[in-house]
Amino acid sequence: MTVIDTSAFMKFFLHEHGWENVLPYLTTASSPETVDLLVTESANVLWKSARTGLIEKEQVPILYSSMELLFTKGPLSLKPASQFMAEALSIALFLDTPVYDALFIAKARSDHATLVTADRNQALCTKKYGVTAILV
Numbered sequence: 442m443t444v445i446d447t448s449a450f451m452k453f454f455l456h457e458h459g460w461e462n463v464l465p466y467l468t469t470a471s472s473p474e475t476v477d478l479l480v481t482e483s484a485n486v487l488w489k490s491a492r493t494g495l496i497e498k499e500q501v502p503i504l505y506s507s508m509e510l511l512f513t514k515g516p517l518s519l520k521p522a523s524q525f526m527a528e529a530l531s532i533a534l535f536l537d538t539p540v541y542d543a544l545f546i547a548k549a550r551s552d553h554a555t556l557v558t559a560d561r562n563q564a565l566c567t568k569k570y571g572v573t574a575i576l577v
Contacts, residue, residue: 442472444549447482448559449577454508462577466557469516476522476544483508525551536566546570
């Protein structure tokens with residue numbers, strides 16, 4: 442099983458440089474899971490991308506609908522962030538990292554899974570906490 446964080450998911454979804462490296466971790470064979478915070482963070486990335494002109498504002502609802510399919514019909518399973526919040530808070534305090542980043546580490550640790558991230562700092566924090574991370 443793999444846990445996908447928002448940075449890796451949006452790298453794939455928006456076809457950012459190297460997005461193909463995320464693809465193997467988003468197949469049913471790798472049983473990808475994530476915390477439901479990813480939905481909120483991903484919607485925020487869409488908003489920011491429209492605000493900065495990377496995508497057109499009219500594209501946002503269409504892109505979001507496509508994104509939803511990956512959660513509802515696709516391979517990525519969402520788990521409630523509340524299940525991992527207590528541990529995420531402990532991780533955040535220990536690593537001095539934001540709770541929203543620590544949630545993905547807590548999920549991966551809970552499941553003895555590998556965290557897939559496109560964020561170098563997230564990968565370093567994950568490894569410091571004794572969880573395997575793959576930087577894509």
